[in-house]
Amino acid sequence: ELKVEQNPLFLSMQEGKNYTIYCNYSTTSDRLYWYRQDPGKSLESLFVLLSNGAVKQEGRLMASLDTKARLSTLHITAAVHDLSATYFCAVGGIDKLIFGTGTRLQVFP
């Protein structure tokens, strides 16, 4: 059974600092996704990573995938308050997504 683990579960960071969220999954999978969720809101697609070594960047967020280690990272550069949200990684294919537990990020001045 595919399991997806994220850490940390909670991250409080100061504006301007860098940090990384880790996503480990237990079995080989076609692709890996990162989503953002604001409190009480829907999930917004951030990245989809399709192959080993894939790297995607959007603004202050950069995601990478190492399929051999079954590990994806979401790196935050020079955090700003607007990045405060919960971030989920999800693994799956064309039939379903298995989500990680989520990392709740709070960025403070």
Next chain:
Amino acid sequence: DSGVTQTPKHLITATGQRVTLRCSPRSGDLSVYWYQQSLDQGLQFLIQYYNGEERAKGNILERFSAQQFPDLHSELNLSSLELGDSALYFCASSAPFGGGSTDTQYFGPGTRLTVL
């Protein structure tokens, strides 16, 4: 706005009752997925339909059922409701398989179900 719509936004009902949640996918998307999000279980996949047919099943209770209609909208039916069914229910849709699609699932705004 993802283009996926869900109604109603909020639903408050009593234990033992039955409710229907509705989802309209993005224009052109053939796949519809249902997920349940709760504090104790996190985000869990329930069921997937593709062009009217059930394609994958997850941790969906027997009291729950779903269908996808010819116009591609989907309904999730929850019956004999229990307190533990209180959660946020999301519908997602994705483009037809192949053709360079990344199969990204786009999520609707969700229906918040409260069972009293």
